[in-house]
Amino acid sequence: MARIRHIVFGVMLIASLSVISEDSVVFTETELGFIQSHGPWPPVFEGDSSNRLSGDPRAIVYGARLFSDLRLSRDGSISCATCHVPENNFVDGLSLGKGIEDGVRNTTTTSNLAFNRWFGWGGDADSLWMQNIRPIVSRAEMDGVQAVRNLHESDLEFGGWFMELQGEAVQQSSDEEMLVLVGKAMAAFLETQITGVTSFDRFRIALLSGDQRQMQRYPISAQRGLKLFSGRGQCSVCHFGPNFTNGEFAETGISYFTSKDVDNGRFSGIENVKTSPLSLLGKYNDKPQSGNADKTRFLRKRHDSFGQFRIPGLRSVAETGPYMHNGSLETLHDVVGHYSHIDLDRLHTDGQSILKPLNLNTTEIDDLVSFLKSLSDDN
Amino acid sequence: MNLLKALILVLVTASVSAYANCPDVPKDFISEDPVGVPEEGASEDENVVVHYRTDPVQIAVGELFVMNLLVCAGDEPWSGTLGVDASMPAHGHGMNYEPKVSANNAGHFFAQGFLFHMPGRWRFEFSLGSEAGTRHVYSFVDI
Secondary structure, X not given: OHHHHHHHHHHHXXXXXXXXXXXXXXXXXXXXXXXXXXXXXXXXXXXXXXXXXXXXXXXXXXXXXXHOOHHHOOOOOOOHHHHOEHHHOOEOOOOOOEOOOEOOOOXXXXXXXXXXXXXXXXXXXXXHHHHHHHHHHOOOOOOOHHHHHHHHHHOHHHHHHHHHHHOOOHHHOOHHHHHHHHHHHHHHHHOOOOOOOEHHHHHHHHHHHOOHHHHOOOOHHHHHHHHHHHOOOOHHHHOOOOOOOOOOEEOOOOOOEOOOOEOOEHHHHHHHHHHOOOOOOOOOOOOHHHOOXXXXXXXXXXXXXXXXXXXXXXXXXXXXXXXXXXXXXXXXXHHHHHHHOOOHHHOOOHHHHOOOOOOOOHHHHHHHHHHHHOOOEOO | OHHHHHHHHXXXXXXXXXXXXXXXXXXOOXXXXXXXXXXXXXXXXXXXXXXXXXXXXXXXOOOEEEEEEEEEEOXXXXXXXXXXXXXXXXXXXXXXXXXXXXXOOOOEEEEEEEEOXXXXXXXXXXXXXXXXXXXXXXXXXXX
C-alpha cells in the first residue's frame, strides 16, 4: 500500500514538474548562487574617497557642463558627449572611437562607472577622475589642454566654478592641477549615471523569494538564457556580480592587432597605472590614508596580462554595440556566436580552462541573447 | 574515574603546552601542516605549522583582504622567511595582486594585498624558507 502511494505521488510529482518546466526553468544551486550575485541593483555607492568632489552637487553640475562642452577640444569640434552620447547610453555606436584622429578602441559606455575598480579596456586608470583626463590630453582624441585653460580663462561661469572648487584661479594652477580638478568634477557627474532596474532584476528578486507569479512575467527564453549564462556557459564566472563583471581582465580570443600596431591591453594598463603621477599612488589622491590605493600598490605585473582586456559590465549591453575592445563584433548574436565556437588555440593565457566552445544550437543562442537584452532598463 | 580525569588533564596540558612556546595561537586561526615529503635536511622543521586568519574572515569576491599569521616550528616560533600567495588550481591562474608579507616578532607575520576575483575554490600557498630549503604549506578555501 505504502509503495503504491509512493508511486502515485511520484507520478504526480513528475507531472507537476513538467507543467512547471513549461513556463519556468529550474536552476541548480550553483546557478542560483551566481544569480544571487547579480544583484541587488543598484548597489550602494559610498562615494569615491580619492575624489573630494565626489557627491558635491556643485561639482556634479560643473562636471556635466564640462562633459558636453565642445570647447574642451583643440579645434572646438569634439566634446566628451560626441563619443559618449548621453541620449545613446553614452556610446557612439561606432566600432572604433573617432576623435581628432581615428582611434583604435571601441567607446565604452560611461554608465555604472561608480562601481569600477579599473577604467578603460586595459585598466589604464585606477580612478574615474584619472580616466577622464586621458581624452583631453590625447592628441588623437581631443588634444585639449590649452583649450581647457582658455575655456576657464574666457568664460566667467567656468572660471567661477574652478575658483570655487580649487580655491585658486586657473591662472595659478599648473596644467596638471587644472586637469585633475576638471577630471574630478566630471567624475562627480559620471558617478551619478547609473542604469535603472531591469526585468532581470525583477525576476531575480522573484526567483530568490519564490514568487511564481512574478517569475512568469520574465520571458521563458530569457530564463533559459540565464540558466546557460550562470551554468554551462560559465559566463557568470567572469561577468560576475551586480554589474556583470568581476572587475578584472581576461582574454577571449579577440584579436589584439590594430590597423597600426598591437594593442596589448592590460599589459600596458598595469605599466601605466604603476608609473603615472595621476594614479592613486600619486599626490592627487585626496585620502590616501584610507587605503584606497592598495589595489594599485599590490597590483602584480604579469606577462600573461598581454592581450587581456577588461571584462565589461553587461547592463544595457543591448544598447551599446558594437562589441569588444576593438568593436569587431556587430551584434549580440555575433558575440554569443563567438563564445559558441571559441578557438582555444588563439588563447595564450591561462584562462582557457574557463572558456570552452559551447556549440550552442540556434535556440540556445537566441535564449542567451534574449537574456542579455533583459539587462536593459525596460522603462 | 580519577585516573581518567588525570589522563584528560595530561592530554589537555600537553596540547596547550604545544602552543605555549609559540604563544598566542588564537582559537579561530586555521592551522595547516606542510604537505609532501620534507626536503632533505629539513627534519628540524618537521613540526612546522602555519596558523592564519584572514580579515575579514569571510572572503568576498572582488574585495581586498589581509591576513594575520603565526608560524610555529614545533614549540618554537618560526625564524625563517615566509611568502604567501594564492591561486585557483581548477582555472590554472593566480591572483592579479601580489601580497606583501611583513615579519613581526616571535613567528607572527602580517600579509596584505589579497584579492580573489572569482568565486570558487582558492588555494593559499605558504612558502617557508630556511637554510634547509623551501617548504610549502597549502590551505584551501571556497568562496
